[in-house]
Amino acid sequence: MEFTVSQVAEVLRGTTEGDATQKIDRLAKIEEAQPGSLSFLANLKYEPHLYTTGASAVIVSRDLVLRQPVTAALIRVDDPYSSFTTLLEFYQQATRTGRRGVEEPAFLGAGSEVGEGHYRGAFSYVGENCKIGRDVLIFPHAYIGDRCRIGDGTIIYAGAKLYPDTVVGARCVIHAGAVLGSDGFGFAPQPDGSYRPIPQIGNVVLEDNVSIGANTTIDCATMGSTVIREGAKIDNLVQLAHNVEVGRHTVIASQTGISGSTKIGDFCVLAGQTGIAGHLTLANRTTVTAQSGVGKSIKEEGVFLQGAPAFNLRDSLRAQAVFRHLPDLERRLSVLERANPKPEKS
Amino acid sequence: MEFTVSQVAEVLRGTTEGDATQKIDRLAKIEEAQPGSLSFLANLKYEPHLYTTGASAVIVSRDLVLRQPVTAALIRVDDPYSSFTTLLEFYQQATRTGRRGVEEPAFLGAGSEVGEGHYRGAFSYVGENCKIGRDVLIFPHAYIGDRCRIGDGTIIYAGAKLYPDTVVGARCVIHAGAVLGSDGFGFAPQPDGSYRPIPQIGNVVLEDNVSIGANTTIDCATMGSTVIREGAKIDNLVQLAHNVEVGRHTVIASQTGISGSTKIGDFCVLAGQTGIAGHLTLANRTTVTAQSGVGKSIKEEGVFLQGAPAFNLRDSLRAQAVFRHLPDLERRLSVLERANPKPEKS
């Protein structure tokens, strides 16, 4: 795609300075921009880059007073950051999510309904008796099992897999290779030491505006539902076990694992590679730092946890600081012991 | 699916009390059940819920003596837990694993044989010269490379991938997105610091009754086989490297990684996010707690390990307990130092 500076200015209701006939075909940060790029200046900390940038055009504030000559064309708008975000969203739609219609062959099972404005890519699979809303994008190789329900405007990227009976809200994004509804890891030990699978008959429910990362796995509930509440954002390669609940607007970074039946509150933040044991409850606004392991429920809101096993962040940082010079600590102890005759055993 | 209480009672050879014409369309725990649900009471600890449950019907023991009035219909059987498990298995089959036949388009390579009673979903791929047993379910987007062998009654869920020459026993379950037989991570360092791939020509062998979780990866052996023995249960997002062996009825929880050529014994339990270094042997019945890192072979059976690096559980718990108050330990040491004049250097 290629646009002239004046075309972009028109979309943004901005005014132009400099050569508005230049062509731009990509977006870039002002400090990295090459000819052909459109950039923006919102934070005046970056103003010096304006006078040296390689960008063909830069979106700036109507108020900006230039202190040096500028080679790039300028597009003046009320709010450069917001204008640039609009362009980013437009660009993302144009390059990734703008396709509509059905590419053949695509499979649609008996009794399934798909709303208007959808895309179903080649080799996508929708099972029987599914209800799929309007403007849903189903990319190639996505698998949607029987009786799934999917809300309006949701995007299911290539090769994501929804087991039967999965429920997904509106405006969710499920990235490539994510698996929703695989069996919970439940096995009954037998007298001979072997295990018998416990049937897992529940499902996975995503509320609205949930984002699921690439190759993340979310097991179905043993009975009932594994639930991800409104607005929660889950990164790549995360594991959520059977009957887990993730609260509203909670953020879970990559490679974190949450064991069975644990409930994470609203507005929590779990950093990368964290592990949470099973059957726990974490209060709202709990924050867990990277690689921590949480083994106890947290009842107080707003706690910061660190370490494996995790405890409160301040104490954990102090203990870690001492850990680093443990050999020195031991040496100091030995010095004292040599200075003190060993006491008699009482 | 909807059944009357009396239909269910007939299947379970039970007797009914209360309104046996009520309809039930799902299974639920007695404490969470809503109208329309069938529940069960096996452990008398839960008996109080019997008198307050919202379930339309509850499976109870023939011997149970009611201590209060019950609004739910009752189905009396000899063994409520076993009866309920039968229903769960029936339900799972009805909703997930009951489909048979071939959905087109499905790919079947030259020289491949598939036994009776199978399901091959749309867009499933079976390469050349495969031997697939009876009652095997191959879901959409599953990939089975050339010359694979798969035993009777095995289920391969959507988008699971078996590289050529993979061998899978009978009654195995391979969840969505799992990869069996990717190249082992073997590279020969070259004089210039680059790496040349070492060809990986072995395969992956699963014995009978093995379960593999969603998006788990199992590399082929460099030569020979990476082997998962009978009844082993592997959770989601687990990594098993080339030439690993996992013993019989061993359980490996999510996000655990086992490095190349390590042998895990029978009846072991590896909790979540554990790491095991390469070329080790873990004796039978070894247990490793979550997030531990095992760097040495374990020769004695029945050992519990914890920590990174892991050592025996009791000592590890004690060391962790002291770790938490390391700053206090250091303060106590400083107090003693101030009370003791520094000795002359000898």
Place this chain on the structure above:
Amino acid sequence: MEFTVSQVAEVLRGTTEGDATQKIDRLAKIEEAQPGSLSFLANLKYEPHLYTTGASAVIVSRDLVLRQPVTAALIRVDDPYSSFTTLLEFYQQATRTGRRGVEEPAFLGAGSEVGEGHYRGAFSYVGENCKIGRDVLIFPHAYIGDRCRIGDGTIIYAGAKLYPDTVVGARCVIHAGAVLGSDGFGFAPQPDGSYRPIPQIGNVVLEDNVSIGANTTIDCATMGSTVIREGAKIDNLVQLAHNVEVGRHTVIASQTGISGSTKIGDFCVLAGQTGIAGHLTLANRTTVTAQSGVGKSIKEEGVFLQGAPAFNLRDSLRAQAVFRHLPDLERRLSVLERANPKPEKS
């Protein structure tokens, strides 16, 4: 596949001893070989196995002087290791990567070009306006989004997913289920505690000779490119976040995660389950041991890091050694305290 010993000898330009009409159908290590196997002896440490091996034939050096009778046929060559590697590569090509042509149905979008000598498996998907080089193998269920560019001789295994605009160099290997180009995990916090997605419009670039493991995920850049440089080898289930750069000939083992905008130098080694925080720079030839967590940039080349948080390997090993006997340390401290009267508070 089955060959006679003399057929193999001819390919390797070797001479035979013993029964050269024997048939061989697999390759094996000399100490594990069964009848029907071809093995090799390069390191004389293994010579005793030559006299006991079950192999039907063994590749040995022209110079080797036998010290006992051998039952296996021998193929004498100049360099047994190199000859065997040639056979391994031949075997791998014959069993895995030898297929050419198009299996239908396969999807090829408008405006896409694919070079000669390629394989496109059934249900593989190539979007619009892609440029794909010569001798590229695209296995079943692989997804290649619009405008991707792929260099000569690259292999994309089953179900790997390349989002639009991904660039892959020559002779790369992308294993099954890997995802390249999923959205970076970027969300702008809103006043009400919810998050608004930040559009992610960058891409992923792999240079030549890069290897990507099964189910590994690499996010696209927010703007610009997430870059994996020449010859880097990435194992299974690794997470590389938006705008990460991985240097030339760097090796990253399984389940490691690298947070956004971090730059890893050339010739680095990151062992399994390591975590690297965001916005860091690791100098060339940095080595990080398994399960470590790196929270600071490393400026000096050639450093070994260990621990979580990581510091230099030698100090970390010492601190870990003291950690193991912390309870003993505390006991020794208590003994000293009992021997010393508590000082007055000053």
